[in-house]
Amino acid sequence: MRKPNAVRNLYGHVMQEIGQRIVSGKVRPGEVLPREETLAENLQVSRTALREAMKVLSAKGLIESRAGVGARVLEERFWNQLDADVLTWRCASMPTDDFVDKLVEMREIIEPAAAAAAARRRTAEQLADIETAYKAMDAAQTLDAWAEADLQFHDAVLQAAGNELMSSLFSVVESALGTFFVLSARTASNFKYSLPHHQKVLEAIRRKQPDVARKAMLAMIADSQSNLQRNRSRARKKAHA
Amino acid sequence: MRKPNAVRNLYGHVMQEIGQRIVSGKVRPGEVLPREETLAENLQVSRTALREAMKVLSAKGLIESRAGVGARVLEERFWNQLDADVLTWRCASMPTDDFVDKLVEMREIIEPAAAAAAARRRTAEQLADIETAYKAMDAAQTLDAWAEADLQFHDAVLQAAGNELMSSLFSVVESALGTFFVLSARTASNFKYSLPHHQKVLEAIRRKQPDVARKAMLAMIADSQSNLQRNRSRARKKAHA
DNA sequence: TATAGTTTATTTGTATGATAAATGTCCGGT
DNA sequence: ACCGGACATTTATCATACAAATAAACTATA
Numbered sequence: 001m002r003k004p005n006a007v008r009n010l011y012g013h014v015m016q017e018i019g020q021r022i023v024s025g026k027v028r029p030g031e032v033l034p035r036e037e038t039l040a041e042n043l044q045v046s047r048t049a050l051r052e053a054m055k056v057l058s059a060k061g062l063i064e065s066r067a068g069v070g071a072r073v074l075e076e077r078f079w080n081q082l083d084a085d086v087l088t089w090r091c092a093s094m095p096t097d098d099f100v101d102k103l104v105e106m107r108e109i110i111e112p113a114a115a116a117a118a119a120r121r122r123t124a125e126q127l128a129d130i131e132t133a134y135k136a137m138d139a140a141q142t143l144d145a146w147a148e149a150d151l152q153f154h155d156a157v158l159q160a161a162g163n164e165l166m167s168s169l170f171s172v173v174e175s176a177l178g179t180f181f182v183l184s185a186r187t188a189s190n191f192k193y194s195l196p197h198h199q200k201v202l203e204a205i206r207r208k209q210p211d212v213a214r215k216a217m218l219a220m221i222a223d224s225q226s227n228l229q230r231n232r233s234r235a236r237k238k239a240h241a
Numbered sequence: 242m243r244k245p246n247a248v249r250n251l252y253g254h255v256m257q258e259i260g261q262r263i264v265s266g267k268v269r270p271g272e273v274l275p276r277e278e279t280l281a282e283n284l285q286v287s288r289t290a291l292r293e294a295m296k297v298l299s300a301k302g303l304i305e306s307r308a309g310v311g312a313r314v315l316e317e318r319f320w321n322q323l324d325a326d327v328l329t330w331r332c333a334s335m336p337t338d339d340f341v342d343k344l345v346e347m348r349e350i351i352e353p354a355a356a357a358a359a360a361r362r363r364t365a366e367q368l369a370d371i372e373t374a375y376k377a378m379d380a381a382q383t384l385d386a387w388a389e390a391d392l393q394f395h396d397a398v399l400q401a402a403g404n405e406l407m408s409s410l411f412s413v414v415e416s417a418l419g420t421f422f423v424l425s426a427r428t429a430s431n432f433k434y435s436l437p438h439h440q441k442v443l444e445a446i447r448r449k450q451p452d453v454a455r456k457a458m459l460a461m462i463a464d465s466q467s468n469l470q471r472n473r474s475r476a477r478k479k480a481h482a
Numbered sequence: 483t484a485t486a487g488t489t490t491a492t493t494t495g496t497a498t499g500a501t502a503a504a505t506g507t508c509c510g511g512t
Numbered sequence: 513a514c515c516g517g518a519c520a521t522t523t524a525t526c527a528t529a530c531a532a533a534t535a536a537a538c539t540a541t542a
Contacts, residue, residue: 009495010496011495036523046498049497055252059297059300060300065522066523067505067524068523069504069505069521069522070522071523076405081406081409082409085300102404103406105358105407106404113350163347164343165323165344167322168321168322168323250525287526288527289526290524292495308493308495308534309533311492312493312494
């Protein structure tokens, strides 16, 4: 959807570097980082740029700086787990099934709830947006076109749910999941297989039937989920062999 | 639970000040803030301190700084709505029923899901933690003691759910809701009225019955929710009169 | 006149150096 | 053993300078 990840600035690179070191476990919670002057020297930047990076990491809950002591890496429970960068770093450093499961679990919680809320509160315009996305999915000829339309569909549903907290959560989780696979399309030989599921969701929202919408969305996710499981167990076998 | 909100540093105050201005709508999306030198002068701090604050606000998605242009306030859809500070500022600046409803909606989504997950995955230790909290609620003699034990109960359930993304979300939402009322205890004459609900949740988690746990938790929230509604409509009538 | 390319003014980005304030440690006194 | 104060270390803040990016003004040219 949106890509605020484009890092142009120097301090951004520094933040990424140190953030990854922390999230990946190269430096462990409780440890104190080298002093600013040393760190700045190591990374070939000025103390100014380094400090700006540190402030942002501090805002993300990864570190805590105190005068006279240094910057201490905080325990994981203080990290802003829902921060886009933190999530991205976790995806990059621990692409374990375990973590993917947690992301999928979040998706399973959000989307059915969003579908139900959308069925309750959608305006005519919002319904039209969902329908437009659905038609684009139906008309898609390529995998990319389908993936884009699919994302638009889910986004439109979230929009119609009318709760920006939900949208924000979805956006973060979805973008993290996106680093692993383009939804589950790439894993299906026929990438349009889930179109009927989408239609059911659309219809339920049109008719303002929250429970029907919730169940349809849940079924859709469960379906793509089982698809994914197959693929993963296959991949695991390969890794074992 | 945790209070990282304690702002000791100067740049933190600056961040709060400007962040509130943005979230409260004093400066609107699309506008560009005064140049750094001017802003620093207005707030009586150095450009360095101001810039550190701006970087953090930028990380929260509230602004975007570009050389030669200035710092532009971004549209609301780019804001990190789930950031603790952003949420706090929203609570402070728009304590409307509408926003509280959105927070409550999030709680209604998270907690039943967490209860179900806890029933599936809890360890013996985690169950013991939940039980300890329950017993503390049962034994509570004062409202404060009850509120603390209650928070511990919900926290233990989230912990047992075994998904730190869920915990993080809960923690953020709960602390935001906390700015409005101590759960719904203060609104009930008998603050222990929800103890039976808690017991049902505990039992379901003990017996590893996800669906029962989900429904019990939902019932508990719905109950406290209806309590709240009564109070609010009463307050609204008063405001109208 | 219109337009493409260039200059120029403005603003943020980065670097450097200096001082203030906070913090833990060490040491001496009791 | 305990307490309080000097001391070293590290971050916090400030001030200043210059580099780089950007948009607006300008100029040459067709």
